[in-house]
Amino acid sequence: MRYVVILAGGSGTRLWPLSRKGMPKQLLPLIDGRSLLRLAFERSLALVPAERILVVTGAAHAGAVQDQLPELPSSNILGEPTGRDSLNAVAWAAAVLRAQDPEAVIAHVTADHLIEPVETFTEVIRTAFALVEADPLALVTLGVVPTTAHTGYGYLHRGAEIPGFPGAHRVLEFAEKPDREVAERYLASGEYWWNAGMFIWRADTLLEQLQVLLPDTYAAVTSLAAEPDRLAEIFPTLMKTSVDYAVMEPVSAGRGTATVLAVALPVSWRDVGGFGTLAEVLSQDADRNSSSGTVVMRAAENNVVINTDYGSLVALLGVADLVVVRTPEITVVTDRDHAEQIKDLVSDVVMTFGDRFA
Amino acid sequence: MRYVVILAGGSGTRLWPLSRKGMPKQLLPLIDGRSLLRLAFERSLALVPAERILVVTGAAHAGAVQDQLPELPSSNILGEPTGRDSLNAVAWAAAVLRAQDPEAVIAHVTADHLIEPVETFTEVIRTAFALVEADPLALVTLGVVPTTAHTGYGYLHRGAEIPGFPGAHRVLEFAEKPDREVAERYLASGEYWWNAGMFIWRADTLLEQLQVLLPDTYAAVTSLAAEPDRLAEIFPTLMKTSVDYAVMEPVSAGRGTATVLAVALPVSWRDVGGFGTLAEVLSQDADRNSSSGTVVMRAAENNVVINTDYGSLVALLGVADLVVVRTPEITVVTDRDHAEQIKDLVSDVVMTFGDRFA
Numbered sequence: 001m002r003y004v005v006i007l008a009g010g011s012g013t014r015l016w017p018l019s020r021k022g023m024p025k026q027l028l029p030l031i032d033g034r035s036l037l038r039l040a041f042e043r044s045l046a047l048v049p050a051e052r053i054l055v056v057t058g059a060a061h062a063g064a065v066q067d068q069l070p071e072l073p074s075s076n077i078l079g080e081p082t083g084r085d086s087l088n089a090v091a092w093a094a095a096v097l098r099a100q101d102p103e104a105v106i107a108h109v110t111a112d113h114l115i116e117p118v119e120t121f122t123e124v125i126r127t128a129f130a131l132v133e134a135d136p137l138a139l140v141t142l143g144v145v146p147t148t149a150h151t152g153y154g155y156l157h158r159g160a161e162i163p164g165f166p167g168a169h170r171v172l173e174f175a176e177k178p179d180r181e182v183a184e185r186y187l188a189s190g191e192y193w194w195n196a197g198m199f200i201w202r203a204d205t206l207l208e209q210l211q212v213l214l215p216d217t218y219a220a221v222t223s224l225a226a227e228p229d230r231l232a233e234i235f236p237t238l239m240k241t242s243v244d245y246a247v248m249e250p251v252s253a254g255r256g257t258a259t260v261l262a263v264a265l266p267v268s269w270r271d272v273g274g275f276g277t278l279a280e281v282l283s284q285d286a287d288r289n290s291s292s293g294t295v296v297m298r299a300a301e302n303n304v305v306i307n308t309d310y311g312s313l314v315a316l317l318g319v320a321d322l323v324v325v326r327t328p329e330i331t332v333v334t335d336r337d338h339a340e341q342i343k344d345l346v347s348d349v350v351m352t353f354g355d356r357f358a
Numbered sequence: 359m360r361y362v363v364i365l366a367g368g369s370g371t372r373l374w375p376l377s378r379k380g381m382p383k384q385l386l387p388l389i390d391g392r393s394l395l396r397l398a399f400e401r402s403l404a405l406v407p408a409e410r411i412l413v414v415t416g417a418a419h420a421g422a423v424q425d426q427l428p429e430l431p432s433s434n435i436l437g438e439p440t441g442r443d444s445l446n447a448v449a450w451a452a453a454v455l456r457a458q459d460p461e462a463v464i465a466h467v468t469a470d471h472l473i474e475p476v477e478t479f480t481e482v483i484r485t486a487f488a489l490v491e492a493d494p495l496a497l498v499t500l501g502v503v504p505t506t507a508h509t510g511y512g513y514l515h516r517g518a519e520i521p522g523f524p525g526a527h528r529v530l531e532f533a534e535k536p537d538r539e540v541a542e543r544y545l546a547s548g549e550y551w552w553n554a555g556m557f558i559w560r561a562d563t564l565l566e567q568l569q570v571l572l573p574d575t576y577a578a579v580t581s582l583a584a585e586p587d588r589l590a591e592i593f594p595t596l597m598k599t600s601v602d603y604a605v606m607e608p609v610s611a612g613r614g615t616a617t618v619l620a621v622a623l624p625v626s627w628r629d630v631g632g633f634g635t636l637a638e639v640l641s642q643d644a645d646r647n648s649s650s651g652t653v654v655m656r657a658a659e660n661n662v663v664i665n666t667d668y669g670s671l672v673a674l675l676g677v678a679d680l681v682v683v684r685t686p687e688i689t690v691v692t693d694r695d696h697a698e699q700i701k702d703l704v705s706d707v708v709m710t711f712g713d714r715f716a
Contacts, residue, residue, distance in 0.1 A: 017673075296706055296710060298702060298703050298706050312686075312687050312689070314689045314690075315688065315690045315707060316690075316692065317690070317691075317692035317696050317697075317699065317703040318695065319680065319691055319692060319696070322691065324689070324691050326684070326689045329671065330670060330672075330673065331665075331670070331672045331673070331689050332673045333672070333673075333674045333675075333680065333682050334674065334677060335676055337676065338657065338676030338677070341675065341676065344675075345654070345673055348654055348673075349654050352654060353671070
């Protein structure tokens with residue numbers, strides 16, 4: 001049967017102080033009061049019933065996830081005691097599902113992005129499910145047509161099309177975050193897609209690759225699925241690594257027993273990772289100011305202002321190109337050019353105050 | 359006997375949101391935890407005992423004034439039911455003191471400025487007291503040597519020196535806030551001082567001038583002194599005007615029975631009216647950032663950051679020349695060039711939210 005696993009780990013430091021240690025980006029009510037997690041869940045519900053959706057998240061956030069997704073059975077929330085990167089989230093969920101259903105086909109989807117139109121997205125996932133059901137050894141990833149030479153994404157080199165599955169191609173090579181020059185070449189060639197970080201495969205096929213490539217990890221997640229009580233003991237021992245590094249790159253290079261395929265994901269796919277992208281989804285005034293919450297601006301242009309401190313006011317006068325965020329505990333003022341470096345600011349804050357404002 | 363009257367009216371809108379309707383500038387703990395009022399009171403205590411100090415302030419702030427000046431007898435706080443500009447604050451206090459002591463000599467001092475060194479200030483006031491005690495018809499004002507062609511101050515044209523009183527001169531002319539061109543001429547001539555807005559005179563002499571120049575005001579303040587219960591009835595009927603317009607200009611022009619004199623006030627005399635001046639008295643880092651409260655800055659230059667929201671953090675990243683203020687209810691972000699226009703921002707805020715954030 002088909003399953004969806006929503007990968008909702010990560011903290012989203014670039015949205016600090018909206019995102020905090022206890023409130024990661026995916027859980028913030030950013031989009032008309034709904035979180036990215038809620039949107040990902042609703043996309044998933046178009047594919048499978050709630051009982052066949054799993055959410056992998058930090059253990060500390062399991063309660064908040066349950067609050068936002070009341071339809072989800074609580075046993076379908078896998079809480080990681082510590083972040084061990086994408087491979088282990090994916091492998092743990094695959095092991096759990098294979099134990100329940102040896103024929104399980106899983107779509108691992110992310111909760112970091114705004115995806116439009118949703119119908120196209122679900123159609124592509126259905127194609128990928130069908131592809132895996134036709135070829136049990138397929139490891140399918142989704143490819144987004146690149147619009148810039150972004151150095152923060154992985155790229156995949158597209159090979160021959162798969163007959164009968166429109167938009168599906170073999171993958172010749174997986175390339176993790178290239179440098180600028182290489183990214184420019186990829187973009188110019190027209191032969192590369194961005195790796196959307198979503199994967200569709202049979203649980204057993206994924207786990208069989210692991211058994212070859214990372215036998216320790218395979219043994220650990222198999223044990224975890226059989227003995228959930230050993231979570232706190234086993235999980236921290238897992239090697240921290242990504243699906244791309246541990247599985248997709250070596251298998252696409254011929255090490256492993258599976259075949260790597262990719263399906264085109266022709267959607268608007270925006271990582272709401274920073275304030276720049278967030279601004280695009282907020283209401284905008286005639287002076288190109290984007291704002292949310294109680295805000296007054298005078299002679300101000302092209303600012304992003306977010307006030308989540310209920311009952312308070314944020315007022316701007318005569319300033320441009322700033323990002324201003326007020327939460328109940330923190331006010332941040334930066335500009336659009338520096339907003340991507342917010343992690344450095346958070347480091348300074350943690351150096352001075354420990355975790356108090358983290 | 360000698361008395362000091364501290365004029366502590368006004369709201370200080372240019373320091374919004376530090377100053378609020380219920381918390382005027384003079385009462386804010388701006389200077390190492392002490393308010394401008396407290397500093398003015400301590401300067402006054404060097405001249406006369408607390409029993410001979412009066413504070414004129416808005417009736418709404420009488421309680422806060424008492425809290426900050428526990429040494430002051432509560433009957434020495436004159437609470438104005440409504441702001442009627444400087445003349446009426448001065449005349450009311452003079453009428454009250456004349457009723458108690460027909461020989462009263464008063465120094466009316468402001469609480470808007472940072473004055474250094476304090477010793478020079480008190481010495482100048484003592485000279486002015488002595489001048490009035492020698493010449494009962496003297497109306498003495500204090501003159502500051504101008505450093506710029508400021509158009510926000512009144513100017514006084516200095517005449518002959520008074521023998522035996524170093525720094526004391528006759529005043530040839532009083533000129534309220536000149537335009538730029540005139541101010542430049544005053545500055546270039548070397549014959550003009552800024553009017554510091556402080557006055558030393560006998561209560562009866564001031565009131566006798568009023569009796570001639572503004573008989574209605576004279577009658578009203580005399581009634582007020584005799585029948586304090588009629589405050590709410592009488593005070594709002596007073597004509598709103600300044601001491602300079604109503605008394606100093608006409609008397610220096612020969613209308614009246616008194617003589618206008620001025621004593622040099624050779625001190626650093628800074629109006630802490632806006633954030634620019636406030637920045638000068640805050641601690642400064644190597645990147646010329648001035649801050650107060652819990653603040654973190656990274657790659658930030660020449661900013662003024664004030665955080666009075668206890669327990670919160672204000673963090674700046676990659677910005678310059680800004681003024682950032684966080685209070686428990688309000689965050690304001692502007693730049694040093696616009697900080698003087700904060701009144702316009704407050705108007706916008708009041709238009710949108712009424713008095714809620716005023």
